[in-house]
Amino acid sequence: MEEIYVGSIFLWTLNWVPDDLAFCNGQLLNISNNQMLYSLIGTTYGGDGVHNFGVPDLRSRVPIGANSYSNTSPTLPTIPLNQTGGTLSNSFVANGSSSFTLTTNQIPSHNHNAGGASLATISIPANTGNGNTAAPGNNTILATGNYSNGLTTVQTKNYSTAGANTTLQPISASVLGSATAFTGGGQPVSAPVSVTGSVPTAQPYLALNYVICLIGIYPQRP
Secondary structure, eight states: OOSBTTTTTEEOOOOOOOOOEOOBSSSSEEETTTTHHHHHHHHTOOOOOOSEEEEEBBBTTTOOOOOOOTTSSSSSBBBBBTTTOOOSSSEEEEOOOOOOOOGGGGEEEEEEEOOOOOOOOOOEEEEEEOSSSSSOOOOOOOEOEEHHHOOOOOOOOOOOOOOSSSOOOOOOOOOOOOOOOOOOOOOEEHHHHHHHHEEOOOOOOOOOEEESSSSSSSOOOO
16 A cells, blocks of 8 residues: 555454554554554554553544644643543443322321320229218219117118219329321422433444555655
């Protein structure tokens, strides 16, 4: 390929190359067999500079114009020869929180018990001794009925099946019961949200081979 400058890189549609070309796959070439190309690129792309040197590795990569001197193009980033960068995809993690209010229809049917048994047993106090009054009132309790005629004491009937017309002395009783109630006051519920993923960043592509010219016109420095 005598019409092409040594060191030129171009696309190649085949999966093999002739002797005057080499794949740009980062391979190391022998210096003694490729002195013209070595004199131009040296070890910029790898190699020990004694026995071998490297060619650019453009596998799964897109070339970008180099900018070695930031003072000549202050608005562009400094990208020297052989610098690599970029990825085919970017991973991300997005964290945040979301709040929402549950309505009664969204909450499953359920009960909240506030106690135990709902029936209360109240013991009415009584006194096994002799009573001292015949009239019930709110300051009396049941006692043994008696009647004294001065000679003997006999039992009397102090209970009746007729309706009550007063109450006995009040007593205190602990009442256990159960109740069903809704909880919550329509307050928003906060739920953490974390999303991970990968976003492809590669433009639509067609895979071809990059090759570099080994034999051709030797470029003269200006």
